[in-house]
Amino acid sequence: MTTHLTQTKPPVLSVVLPVFSVVLPVFNERESLAELHRRLSSVMIALAEPYEIIYVDDGSRDGSGDLLAAIQQNDAQVRVLHLSRNFGHQAAISAGLDHASGDAVIVLDADLQDPPEVLPALLAQWRLGFDVVYAVRRERKENLFKRSAYDIFYRLLRQVANVEIPLDAGDFCVLDRRVADVLRKMPERNRFMRGIRSWIGFRQIGVPYNRAARFAGQPKYSLLKLLRLAFDGFFSFSYLPLRLASLFGLLVSFLGFLLSVWTVYKRFTLPEFPSGFATIVVGVMFLGGIQLIALGVIGEYVGRIFDEVKQRPLYIIGERRGFDDERQAPDA
Incomplete structure (x- = not known):
């Protein structure tokens, strides 16, 4: 009697890809991170769709990186990118976009001035078929000088830019997968993401919201950094x-x-x-x-x-956490 042994294949584990990827650049925001993650997680869970949260530690020096590592250990939906040094807000956003895998990529700041509770309104427009949904600041909880400077900058940029850049629209937005893929291919180093976002086209719409005050800490955009960002906007999109x-x-x-x-x-x-x-x-x-x-x-x-x-890389990753490949990576 011959016995035939049948080989059973190991079960194939299905990988659930996220529908939403949330990208948050972080620089010295330790005081805000716990509250930010609590509020953001509540909003994402309520959406009842697979999601991932990608924190990009942009060379923080206040212990934000250690806190992000702890958050990642306790939440399987969290991914953390530790950049080798501070490369700047726009480069940190680009790093997050390069590692986001969701059908919709959400970009917002980590200081809670962009309330996570606004996300359902933005995602509703994305579900209607818009490729880019950007948040338009209706109110700003900042001092008169800064509000006036922003108003002048946006209106002056709108007049001189060779593309139409929406007034009072920052980096807070939802990007469709194909838009995120296009942005990933943009090679320029001096990035002004809200301008690049307008330049690429596709179907875009703005959603007004009230910009909140900082939850804690001091603004990380100094006057010099704001001027540098303004110069990037002017010189990148106008002759x-x-x-x-x-x-x-x-x-x-x-x-x-x-x-x-x-x-x-x-x-x-x-x-x-x-x-x-x-x-x-x-x-x-x-x-x-x-x-x-x-x-x-x-x-x-x-x-x-x-x-x-x-042709230097836009950023350098020191360490990945929560991704399939968590090795230290000197490449961008």
Whole structure:
């Protein structure tokens, strides 16, 4: 009697891919993380769909990275990317997008100024077929100076940009999978994500919301960082600064020509017409100032070209947690 042994194949475990991926750049937000995760998890659980939360630790120095590691240990839906140093808010968003696998990718800040409770309203528009749903700030709980600066910046950028960038729309948004894939392929280093998001097109809609005050801590965007972000917006999406430099040059040359004609005329009509030292000094300083401004504008564009030519990675990952591959990774 022959006995046939039948080999049984091990059961294939089905991997449930997330429907939603939430990307949160984190820099020195230890005081807000516990409350943020509690509120965000409540909202995501209520959606009753598979999800993942990707925290990107952008080189925090206040212990945020250790707290994120603890949160990840206690929540299987959490993934953590630890960048090797602080690469900046926009680079941290890009790192999260590169590792998000959901059908819809949600981007919001970790300081609770973007309330997680607004997410269902944004996702409702995504379910209606919109590829990009961005949150529009109806109110800002910030001081008058900062509110005024933001208002001026957004309205000025809207006028000079070569694409239509929505007013008062920050990085808080929902991106369809195909939009996230397009953003991942964008190679530029000096990133202004809300501008790139407008540039790519697709079906987009805004949802108004009231921007809350910070839950705790101090703003991480200093005046210098805000100015740098504003410059990225202007110089990445407008050639107007270069054109203004050319127009200033033409205007100054024309004024110089008129002044020379006037000087010759006065010399012939007034034999004792005095030559003024002050006029020379003012003229030299005025021309020098215009030249320096023009060189500075050109330098901003050349600096960005230099960044692109070097082809350095946008960010470097020091460690992954919660992903299938958790090894330390020096590559981007």
